[in-house]
Amino acid sequence: MRRLWCCRNVRLILGYCALCEHEAHLKIDGRPYRSITLAPDGWSVEVIDQTRLPFRLVIARLATCEAVAAAISQMVVRGAPLIGATAAYGVALAMRKDPGDPALASALETLGATRPTAVNLAWALSRMGEALRAASPDQRAAIAYGEAAAICEEDVAACQAIGVHGAGLIAQAAQVKGDGRVNILTHCNAGWLACVDHGTALAPIYHAHDAGVHLHVWVDETRPRNQGAALTAFELGAHGVPHTVIADNAGGHLMQRGEVDLCIVGADRITARGDVANKIGTYLKALAAREAGVPFHVAAPLSTIDWSAQDGLRDIPIEERSGREVTHVTGLGPDGALTTVQVAAPGSGAANPGFDVTPAGLVSGLITECGLTPATAEGLSRLRQRAPA
Numbered sequence: 001m002r003r004l005w006c007c008r009n010v011r012l013i014l015g016y017c018a019l020c021e022h023e024a025h026l027k028i029d030g031r032p033y034r035s036i037t038l039a040p041d042g043w044s045v046e047v048i049d050q051t052r053l054p055f056r057l058v059i060a061r062l063a064t065c066e067a068v069a070a071a072i073s074q075m076v077v078r079g080a081p082l083i084g085a086t087a088a089y090g091v092a093l094a095m096r097k098d099p100g101d102p103a104l105a106s107a108l109e110t111l112g113a114t115r116p117t118a119v120n121l122a123w124a125l126s127r128m129g130e131a132l133r134a135a136s137p138d139q140r141a142a143i144a145y146g147e148a149a150a151i152c153e154e155d156v157a158a159c160q161a162i163g164v165h166g167a168g169l170i171a172q173a174a175q176v177k178g179d180g181r182v183n184i185l186t187h188c189n190a191g192w193l194a195c196v197d198h199g200t201a202l203a204p205i206y207h208a209h210d211a212g213v214h215l216h217v218w219v220d221e222t223r224p225r226n227q228g229a230a231l232t233a234f235e236l237g238a239h240g241v242p243h244t245v246i247a248d249n250a251g252g253h254l255m256q257r258g259e260v261d262l263c264i265v266g267a268d269r270i271t272a273r274g275d276v277a278n279k280i281g282t283y284l285k286a287l288a289a290r291e292a293g294v295p296f297h298v299a300a301p302l303s304t305i306d307w308s309a310q311d312g313l314r315d316i317p318i319e320e321r322s323g324r325e326v327t328h329v330t331g332l333g334p335d336g337a338l339t340t341v342q343v344a345a346p347g348s349g350a351a352n353p354g355f356d357v358t359p360a361g362l363v364s365g366l367i368t369e370c371g372l373t374p375a376t377a378e379g380l381s382r383l384r385q386r387a388p389a
C-alpha cells in the first residue's frame with residue numbers, strides 16, 4: 001500500500017521522505033517532492049501546477065483523462081519526460097472509467113494530440129497502448145496504473161543515472177579550473193519539474209553540487225514562457241544551487257568572455273543521427289558555444305530518442321503556440337497577484353515556434369542513463385544496441 005506519512009509524521013502528498021524507502025532527491029523548504037504522484041485516494045493524480053510557479057506552490061488534482069489532456073496542453077505540466085508520465089496516468093484514468101476498446105483508442109488519440117514535439121508523449125502512449133490492447137477489459141485499469149507507475153519509476157532511475165554520468169563532465173571542468181567555480185549555462189527547464197525527479201540537464205548539476213563541486217549556473221530566462229526564470233531558478237534556489245538568471249540574449253556575450261565553461265540542455269526529441277529538438281533558442285546557444293569553443297552537451301533519457309527520425313529539420317514536428325505568449329507576459333503584480341501584461345505594440349502579429357533543432361554537428365555529446373555518447377549516427381546506433389529492450 002502506498003505510504004501516506006513519512007517517518008517524521010509528515011503527510012506525503014507529492015514526495016517521499018528522505019528517510020523512507022524511496023528517497024526523493026529534490027526538496028522545497030526541506031521537503032522532498034516529485035512532480036507527479038498518485039493522490040491519497042489511490043486513483044487520481046496530483047501534479048504541481050507549473051503555471052503558478054515560482055510564486056505559488058499549487059497542487060492540481062487530475063481525475064479524468066480530459067483533465068490530463070488539458071493540463072498537458074495548457075502546460076500545467078510540461079517538460080518531455082513529465083508529459084509522457086502524465087499522459088500514461090491519463091490513460092489509466094480513462095481505463096478506470098471505461099476499459100473498452102473505443103475508450104482506449106479515444107484516450108490515446110486525445111492525449112497524443114496535446115503537444116507534438118516531445119516524443120516522450122508518443123513513446124509513453126505507445127507503451128500504454130501495447131500493454132493494454134493485449135489485456136482483457138476487466139484487467140486494463142490495474143495494468144494501466146501499474147504501467148504508468150513503472151514509467152515514472154524508470155524515469156526517476158534514468159534521470160538519476162544521467163546525473164551521475166553528467167556530473168563527471170562537471171568534475172572534469174572543475175579540475176581544469178583548479179580553485180575557480182565551474183560556470184554552466186542551461187536553457188529552459190530540464191530539471192525535476194520537467195521529469196518525475198532529478199531532471200535531465202539539471203541532474204548532473206545537482207549531483208555535482210551535492211558532491212561539493214564549486215559551481216554556478218547561468219539560467220536563460222527562456223522567453224516567451226520564461227521556464228528558465230520561473231522554473232529553473234525556482235528549482236535551483238530551492239536546492240541551494242548558486243545561479244543567476246540572464247536574458248536569453250546574454251549567453252553569447254558570456255561565452256565570448258570565457259564566463260561559461262559548459263552548456264547543458266535537455267531535449268524534446270533526438271533523432272537517430274543526433275539532431276536535437278529543444279526549447280526555442282537552444283540552437284542559438286549551440287551556435288554561440290561552437291564559436292566560443294564551449295562544450296555543448298544534451299542530457300536526455302532514451303525515451304527522448306526517436307529512432308524513426310533522421311533529419312531533425314525534416315522529421316521533427318515543431319509546435320506552434322499562441323502568439324499571445326509572445327505579446328504578453330505573466331508575473332507577480334505589486335498587489336501580490338499573478339498578473340498578465342502586454343509587452344508588444346498593440347495590433348502587431350506574433351509568431352511563436354516552441355522549439356528549434358540543433359544539428360548533431362553542434363552537439364559535443366549526449367548524456368543518457370547509459371553514459372556519454374557522441375551525437376552521431378554511429379554513437380546512437382551503439383547506444384541502441386546497449387540500451388535495455
Ligand code: MRU
Binds near residue numbers: 078195227
Ligand atoms: O515547452 P516545454 O516547457 O515543455 O519545453 C521543455 C523543454 O524544452 C525541455 O528542455 C525539454 O522538455 C527537456 S525536459 C527534461
